[in-house]
Amino acid sequence: MRKLRKDDIAMAKTGVWLLLPVFFALISEIAAQGDTLALRNGDRIHGDIKSMDRGVLKIATDYSKEDFKVDWDEIAFLRTTTRFIIMSKDNHRFLGNLLTRDSTRVLVMDEGDTLATLSYQEVIFLNSLKPKFLDRLSASIGLSYNFTRANNLRQFNVRSTVGYRAKKWSITGSYNDLRSFQEGSPSIRRLNADVQVSYYLRKNWFGVAAVNWLSNTEQLIQLRTVSKVGLGKYLFRTNRANWGFAGGISFNNEVFAQDGTNPRNRSGEGFIGSELNLYGMDDLQLSSQLVAYPSLTEGGRWRIDHSFDIKYDLPLNLYLGLGFTVNFDNRPRENASRSDYVFQTSFGWKL
Template sequence: MALVFFPIISFAQNDTIILKNKDRVIGEIKDLTKGVLTVETSYSDSDFKIEWLNIKQIISDRNFLITLSNGERLNSTFIANPKDSAQVTINNNGKEVQLALAEVTFIKTAAKDNFFSRFKASLSVGYNFTKSQNLSQFTVRSTMEYTANNWSLSGAYNSVRSKQTNVEELQRSDGNITFKDYLKKNWYALASADFLSNEEQKLKLRTTLKGGIGKYFVYTNKKYFGAGTGLAWNNERFNDSLQTNRNSLEAFIGLELNLFDFEDISLLSKVTAYPSLTESNRIRTDFSTDFKYDLPLDFFLKLGITYNFDSKPVEGASKDDYIIQTTFGWELD
């Protein structure tokens, strides 16, 4: 069904978006993220969300925070090229440059730049109960991200708790927080802290501090793929009979793949290997993947898998541990 737009409607700051089917949206661009452009209008209670690849031309003279597919970040006007609707004019350090619309991967309105316009978060939960022995299980998967002009801060927390009559409560939790400083040509510096606690590997708490550098090899409006490497300091406390504590210096190499804007489906996968530099023949691996199906009103269904491997666990502990979580949630975007 085609949308109907009225050019006589007054709006405080008009941007015009022309679609490939020749429809026009007149309103105010809020942002472009993960291949979807969000536009606020005065004639609709809810914002319009338009797939970036369906846009033919944008007409606006306002200032935006813009990220290009080569990783370059600009604070610039964003003006359509009248001779070629598939291109826009970007003011790059006082020099006007012609770019294809497809090269633009992120837009944020600079005029409304504030904490909440740059902050995203999601929370999903699941609950199971079985009458037999009163077995209950509660699970949580959550994420957050704050994006500034040239850096970002992201984090995640996942947890599973199981209770059963006459059985000690079992729990498993992991979390991380990551800082990235974006450099030229899709390079970035990173610093992060990872946390893990699980009964299967007798881990009371594992804390891994990392620092290094990475690069996005692919960064488009539908996906990104990157890798990072550096050094990590690993501190572990165990729930074994000796209450063992262990420290080690490790190298790390990680891969990250994010697929989005495939209808209502998205996929985020990460894997990191940690060969030890201070313990011979020891290597650890962390893997996680989230498969998300979007529902109306920013609700979603998520299937999450997390796997941890250690070639030299503490005595009596398993080498690996994993969880599979099916949850229902809501995101702030």
């Protein structure tokens, strides 16, 4: 056997040093592309899974500037190196990785140990343990504007939402505004907004604290502010829909637009409400909320707030929206209507 010469050893060392950057680049590439999924049509995607919510999984890849969005039901195989917050439909939470066991079940793993075996339908939420702020944020804004030369009629409306979700809590908000101006007629304005914080407990229970604001000319309400706290429970939660109830107490502070002996009114109320969200219908999403407020300090008075929204998704994160909101008060301000409602159509964008 020929002995290695000094020149051979030097060349070998040089080759090793030249290959080291390539080796580390490959290791870096493997680490960056640690998650793999295969679809039922045979396509495979390698990248970094960011999240899965409402039946849609987001995965970032090096070959696309935009995140891919994949229907959760279309995934046939899944293997992750990313660690996630994983939530099941019975509100159990896990920290770990995912690995497909068969075509219907996935394993929740942590450092080689199996924490749980779940069906695909039982997994309703994933979020990376190191997400960017925008990965936890959701938002939408829809606008519309109408102008008619006759009587110089101008109408403008906005219907918008925003939300942020963490491991054990979430905050959501909405802002809906409609304004109408016409020569020879009083201006019409209707504003409805809210902010809600939810804290998730065991067995699909959650605590809730919220503030609602309402202003409308039909009921002579300059501003109604309702602060409430309570407890709720989801009757079911899947990656296609959720339905829950909540109840508690609230404080109602009203300022009326009409002058009089009592321009303000304060009262204590109870509240009980229900919210239904459907988002597993291809490009269609539906949400409905109904809340009743029986008064605790004004005998016989009760109010109802109801909202209903439909969104149809378009390419480029655009959508068409239809919204309906109604407010009812069986004991309104003198000379005011008992109810006010609005239909809003909009063209918008969502995050």
